[in-house]
Amino acid sequence: MGRGSITLVGETQREQHLRDLALLRQVRDRIDREYAQPLDVEALARGVHMSAGHLSRQFRLAYGEPPYSYLMTRRVERAMTLLRRGDLSVTDVCFAVGCSSLGTFSTRFTELVGVPPSVYRREHAEATAGMPACVARQVTRPVRNREAARAGRA
Structure with missing residues (x-):
């Protein structure tokens, strides 16, 4: 693998990270809007096409607490x-x-x-x-x- 391949992988990871942050923002915005509705982590995760576990881990990394605590x-x-x-x-x-x-x-x-x-x-x-x-x-x-x-x- 040449040096260009490593840069491409790094850029792809950054792009994925930015996409994940955008999805996490969507989840947080949905919680802010629909807090009085029956929400659970599984439904929130389905809405952004993530697993509940992945959403919980990534949400905690981004916002300091898991989605249920934020809700x-x-x-x-x-x-x-x-x-x-x-x-x-x-x-x-x-x-x-x-x-x-x-x-x-x-x-x-x-x-x-x-x-x-x-x-x-x-x-x-x-x-x-x-x-x-x-x-x-x-x-x-x-x-x-x-x-x-x-x-x-x-």
Whole structure:
């Protein structure tokens, strides 16, 4: 093999990597748009013609977390907004954001936010009153407890 062949292989790998990144962006955008729909990793992978395992590995490399965790983070972010409004019960919020199990929703919410949804609703009902939506989203964005612990040590 000559030197030109090695360059061609390298370019082909880079092109494939860029194609994979574009597909991963499609998956992330779909999760952002359809978070309240019943989504699972297999369906997301089928949509971009990847295996579920490959999608999970590549998504984690690109975005720092697997697709299911990303989906649950989007759902919890939306739930936080609905809970702050105060006009829906925790159960109604759970189903409104696409979760089918109140127990799983409450567990994930608590992991990401640090308090159960009922406590969050009670304590943060007026936390973002008068704040522009873009600022409220940034200020209230959930941070995984593990990430918060690491940031505190840094």
